[in-house]
Amino acid sequence: MKILTLIIKGIYFDEIMAGTKTEEFREIKPSSVKKYCDFNPDAPEDENPYTPRHYDAIRFYVGYNKDRKSALVEIVNAEFEYIVDDDGKLILAEEKGKEYVLCDIVYTLGKVLEKNF
Numbered sequence: 001m002k003i004l005t006l007i008i009k010g011i012y013f014d015e016i017m018a019g020t021k022t023e024e025f026r027e028i029k030p031s032s033v034k035k036y037c038d039f040n041p042d043a044p045e046d047e048n049p050y051t052p053r054h055y056d057a058i059r060f061y062v063g064y065n066k067d068r069k070s071a072l073v074e075i076v077n078a079e080f081e082y083i084v085d086d087d088g089k090l091i092l093a094e095e096k097g098k099e100y101v102l103c104d105i106v107y108t109l110g111k112v113l114e115k116n117f
């Protein structure tokens with residue numbers, strides 16, 4: 001099983017456990033693209049060369065304390081959501097001198113497979 005590890009706030013963890021939060025969003029930046037995406041150098045120029053990296057589940061940890069809540073949650077789907085302006089145009093941002101398109105990866109959550117709290 002391929003597991004993505006993420007740190008979240010307690011309020012969001014509780015919502016996931018209650019089943020009211022069914023999606024987890026993470027911004028894709030130059031510093032995190034390898035964690036969330038696979039690159040296809042042979043993709044046609046008119047297609048996005050990135051695809052969501054496959055993970056079976058997310059291990060959520062609440063904060064950084066040693067004694068913290070955690071849970072393993074199934075991933076049902078992963079897709080990109082591009083951030084656009086009012087005219088529908090992609091928005092550009094910059095990180096450490098690298099320009100990139102604002103984009104989130106959206107994980108659709110499934111069953112809670114394991115709980116630790």
